[in-house]
Amino acid sequence: MDIVLTIKKANVYDEVAKLTGYVGAKTIEDTGKAYDRVFTTDDDRLMLERFWREAIGAITDEVKRFISTVSTSSNSQSIDISEVWTVTLDMPSNFDNNLTVSINDSIFSYAVNSIASKWFAITNKEEEEKYNTMAVASGNETKSKLYYRKKPKRVIPVI
Numbered sequence: 001m002d003i004v005l006t007i008k009k010a011n012v013y014d015e016v017a018k019l020t021g022y023v024g025a026k027t028i029e030d031t032g033k034a035y036d037r038v039f040t041t042d043d044d045r046l047m048l049e050r051f052w053r054e055a056i057g058a059i060t061d062e063v064k065r066f067i068s069t070v071s072t073s074s075n076s077q078s079i080d081i082s083e084v085w086t087v088t089l090d091m092p093s094n095f096d097n098n099l100t101v102s103i104n105d106s107i108f109s110y111a112v113n114s115i116a117s118k119w120f121a122i123t124n125k126e127e128e129e130k131y132n133t134m135a136v137a138s139g140n141e142t143k144s145k146l147y148y149r150k151k152p153k154r155v156i157p158v159i
Contacts (some may be wrong), residue, residue: 110138
């Protein structure tokens with residue numbers, strides 16, 4: 001049984017921008033410049049691009065046992081905001097297909113939190129560990145869902 005997971009880079013970047021904007025607005029410091037320092041802008045995308053590639057690489061590594069196909073970007077030095085990471089996983093027959101959307105959500109959360117954690121390592125060290133912990137938790141959720149199997153159903157033969 002194949003399942004397809006997709007993560008749109010634009011959606012991840014939008015979520016990272018919302019997150020960093022909120023954290024920047026709520027950060028209190030004497031200079032009053034926390035928002036400008038913490039919030040990610042379009043000018044920061046070159047740096048975020050590296051974090052995106054690292055997050056997608058880590059996700060690919062986690063699901064590699066099941067991969068039948070995975071998308072690749074043509075040029076790691078350019079920024080293509082329309083990029084979509086797509087992976088097709090060949091899952092066992094007793095995989096619970098109802099978990100597919102939830103797995104996709106966990107992977108999305110991993111990407112957002114991983115990128116935010118790396119961004120906060122540069123701009124707001126107090127937040128780094130919290131978002132790294134959330135990224136790890138999302139990664140663990142993903143693995144847990146991937147390895148969950150439905151109970152076998154007993155089929156009573158009709159005679």
